[in-house]
Amino acid sequence: MTQAATLADPLLAEVPLTEQDFARIVALVRSHSGIALSDSKRDLVYGRLRRRLRALRLDSFAAYLEVLEGPEGAEERVRMINAITTNLTGFFREAHHFEHLAQAVLPNLPRGQRRLRIWSAGCSSGEEPYTIAMTLRSAMPDLAGWDARILATDIDTDMVAHGEAGRYAADRAAAIPPQLRRTHTQAAGAEVEMGPELKSLISFLPLNLLEAWPMRGPFDAIFCRNVVIYFDKPTQRxxxxxxxxxxxxxxxxxxxxxxxxxxxxERFQHLGRTIYRKLR
Structure with missing residues (x-):
């Protein structure tokens, strides 16, 4: 594309992000998601929201803010949060967590009610809850006799839909141990699809952690990894x-x-390696 072509189309030209516009975006993101954006995230915000301006055929961030703050801005606010959310995840990421789940948590569950609930809070594109499901399937031979469910939630509605579909590029599935990959996944062209025995354990749900939670619990374990780093200390507490x-x-x-x-x-005991147990 030539420079002349770029300048001829205002939608392809650079659009300034003023201090005032950035401050309003930061405030909107914080009020609707709890995410605290610092000045260091300015380039990230610009790059990702510039795409939303193109999609809506807007030529300024001021015009975009009018959409966001307008009476019909709720849907676009969701898309804005989706756009700026960073989704870094993978199968069996931080593998020691799943080893602890299999070796220390699952064997010590109360055997009376045979009820198991695990929450993946901030599940991104779904690799984490599917890893939990594979851990349950491999560590609990009697799982069929349990009332076992995994709740997977994320503020990013696109990621929730991706997770629910359960299809991933083959190179992403390479992190799954070979035996589990053979047992619990199936090839789907250039992708790998999670098996029905995994999908049947998981319920995907869009959820903003700062809003009301529709579930009652209680949960035996909660995974909330690489989420609270985006919140300030009072929000974390x-x-x-x-x-x-x-x-x-x-x-x-x-x-x-x-x-x-x-x-x-002070309500948790630190067990080491980013693992905590509830005290009260």
Missing amino acids: TLFDRFADMLCPGGHLFVGHSETLFRVS
Whole structure:
């Protein structure tokens, strides 16, 4: 594409993001998702929302903000959050969490009610809940006799739809151990599809963690990894309190490798390597 062609079409030209527009976007994102965007995220915000301007054929961020803040802006606010959310995930990422789940959590579940609930909070495109499902299938030979469910939620509605479809590029599925890949997935052209025995365990749901939660729990374990790093400390404290309220006595919380509950919550015991157990 020539420079002349770029300048001839205002939708392809550079669009300035003023300090005022950026501040309004930051405020909107924070109020609707809890995500705290710093100045260092300005280029990310610009690049991702510039695509939304093109899709809507708008020539300024001021015009885009009018859409976002208008009476019919709810749908576009969802698309905005989808656009700026970073979805870094993978099968068996931080594998020690799933080893702990298999070796320390599942064997010690109360055998009376044979009920198991696990929540993947911030499930992104679904690799995490499918990894949990494979862990359950391989570690619990008697799983068919349990009332077992995995809840998978994310604020990004596109990612939730991706996870529910359960189809992934073959190179992404390469991280699944060969035996589990043979047992629980099937080839679908250039993709790999999760098997029905995995899908039957998981319920995908769009959910903003800062809004009301429709589920009652309690959960035996909650995975919330690489999510709270986007929140400020007061928001983190509130969220961890809500997680504690949702966990069974002694339930487990798994967080991301760069996250910690130190000086944020006193309701959990640190077991090491970003694994926590509910105290109260």
